[in-house]
Amino acid sequence: MPYRLIVLAAAVLAAAPLGAQQGGGLAFGTLREQAALQQAWLRLRLDRQLLPLMREYGVGCWVIPMREYNEDPTFPALVAPTTFAARRRTIYLFCDRGPQGLEKIALGGSDQGGVYVALRSARPAPGGGSAGRTAELMGDRQWQLLRDLLVERDPATIAVNRSRTFAFADGLTAAEWDAMREALGDTLVARVKDAEGLAVDFLALRLPEEEAIYRQLQQIVWEMIGTMFSRAVIIPGETRTSDLVWWWREETRRRGLTTWFQPSITVQRAGATSATLGDDPVILPGDLLWCDVGLVALGLHTDTQHNAYVLKAGETDAPAGLRAALAKSNRLQDILFEAIRPGRTGNEVLATARAMMQRDGITGTIYSHPIGLNGHGAGPLIGLWDNQDGVPGRGDHRVRAGTWFSSELQATVAIPEWGGQEVRMAQEEDFLLGADGWPRWFHRRQSSFHLVR
Secondary structure (H helix, E strand, O other): OOHHHHHHHHHHHHOOOHHHHOOOOOEOEOHHHHHHHHHHHHHHHHHHHHHHHHHHOOOOEEEEEEEOOEOOOOHHHHOOOOOOOOOOEEEEEEEEOHHHOEEEEEEOOOOOOOOOEEEOOOOOOOOOHHHOOOOOOOOHHHHHHHHHHHHHHOOOOEEEOOOOOOHHHOOOOHHHHHHHHHHHHHHHHOOEEEOHHHHHHHHHEOOHHHHHHHHHHHHHHHHHHHHHOOOOOOOOOOOEHHHHHHHHHHHHHHOOOEOOOOOEEEEEOOOOOHHHHOOOOEOOOOOEEEEEEOOEEOOEEOOEEEEEEEOOOOOOOOOHHHHHHHHHHHHHHHHHHHHOOOOOEHHHHHHHHHHHHHHHOOOEEEOEEEOOOOOOOOOOOEOEOOEOOOOOOOOOOEOOOOEEEEOOEEEEEEEHHHOOEEEEEEEEOEEEEOOOOOEEEOOOOOOOOEEEO
């Protein structure tokens, strides 16, 4: 099937009603169907996004060597969904060939479904000449062929993944760099530069074609949280927070999904502290519940924090003080949306938002992050929970349109009904920074509590 048709199939899968998925079927079709979509996305990322980024960062060739089970952080964005590890050693080489476009070569690896020219057997290298070698490409022969390819292409700059700032751009190991440097020689090594921004932005940029699937994944997150924070799962006086943690894990598996971190469930209670509640409290009427959960489907990660209230006898809603606290957390989300704009650094977004918080009299913290192919994704950090003065390096990267973020934050509010006791009203929702530069939720935000009746 042509990959353009496969991309269109995403809309069909995303249009499937959620109710059809609750009976235990796979949320996004069979693994084979999902792999077809992921393969189409791989082609689009490489064909549409990579070459403009290379030119923006002044990169002639990008070299990404890795060995089996010690893969570069960019690996998931470079390979087909049926590839789980590098093949012994694989060197991915991307070269800007001017009017001919982007050249994609895999030394020692497969063609990844026809995406790359694979040089590892009796197959000549593109361009012929001294690079037209035969025989299996393993070990040091890969470095020699890499050198021949670079000599023939004669790029002004050769980018590699080295960074003291971004883990996503620091995949070149010391041993691989030593071997590469020895093979290339002084003339080519002098052209090597670090590919920090290129690697980060290539991982961070998302495709419009991915949005429909991700939006449906957000709907599933909401539906699962709604079930978890209900009498379908919680029996006040009996259920412990650990029961909810493992319910989430089992329900995730039942739906054919995975997660990227162990869920967290906590309780805040009038007159109690975290020390008196302990690590695994029994849930009681009057409790404020909080969750931090994530799902993964088709390589896309979610990160969500919601709040619930366990009704006491005679109550129909949470106390007014808790509702006001949730509203303040919502205002903090508004502030983040007002502050984030393409071209600003993460630290500039944080400083702008902090000034607006002070103006509005909100006590809280913002620790939002990119999301996508990774849960804590590539791109600019907007604060850390323990650093509200800006994050040197990782917070200095600039926000780009077409990227996704997780709005992680909390407002600290005194609750009159709890004798002035403070609660942390933490929320997290994923949002898209569209091509127009404006943020919008993939699904919606929580503006009222899940109620355990």
